[in-house]
Amino acid sequence: MRRPLLVLAACLAAATPSRAATVEVEVDGIEAGGGAVYVALCQGGLSEAACQDGERARASGGRQRFVLRDVAPGTYALAAFQDMNGNGRLDRTPLGLPLEPYGFSGEGGRIARPDFARAAFPVREPGLAIRVRLTRALPPR
Template sequence: MPAAAATVEVVVDGADPGTSVSVALCQGGLSEEACSLGQELTARGGTVNVVFRDVPAGRYAVAAFEDVNGNRKLDRTGLGLPIEPYGFSGGVGLKARPTFAQAAFDLREPGTALRVGLARALPRR
């Protein structure tokens, strides 16, 4: 039997209109290597809508960040704290980086829809 495939629809809230938002689908962890399937879109009205199609069923998490300065990476302080707004699936807070298990969801056919809210770990500079 062929592997089941599904659609993941993600709405990211909290971005400044006109900024770039990166949204990644992660499997097995939240590292850059585990989050290899991603899209980058421009926020309209503070929201970005992303659709990942033909995703094999499994356990995933979503990681997103607002690329305020347009350098295509999540900027951090010297201590590793994110400077730009970011968020994860699972409704996890931003007091600390969540584990994959905290942010994960099970994907089955035909798919799922979820929301990710962006927040800042540190005040604007």
């Protein structure tokens, strides 16, 4: 009798949809005259491959709000950048330093990309609000 109860419990657990959360992101430090602002949720790392799910919006003023919906519970980090020249990517020097404003969740005021653990935060239902401040590694050219 115990085995059918375990099978029934497993079936019910599989049939129950996982809850999704909403992550509200406020990006500040946006520079005037720039292009779109990109925000991406990162899972497991901070590489471009790990930061695929996100949104973009035209820069308007020094602050932009994004709402990421239907985010599965888990551990994430946020990466953001302002695409000053409109090419759809974060431009870098030959040494890998960002040429455009960028930022990550977690501690502010850093000059290098943090590791995932320092930028990570848990997402649970119903959701949370995160703030990311854009900075520059180098002065504008």
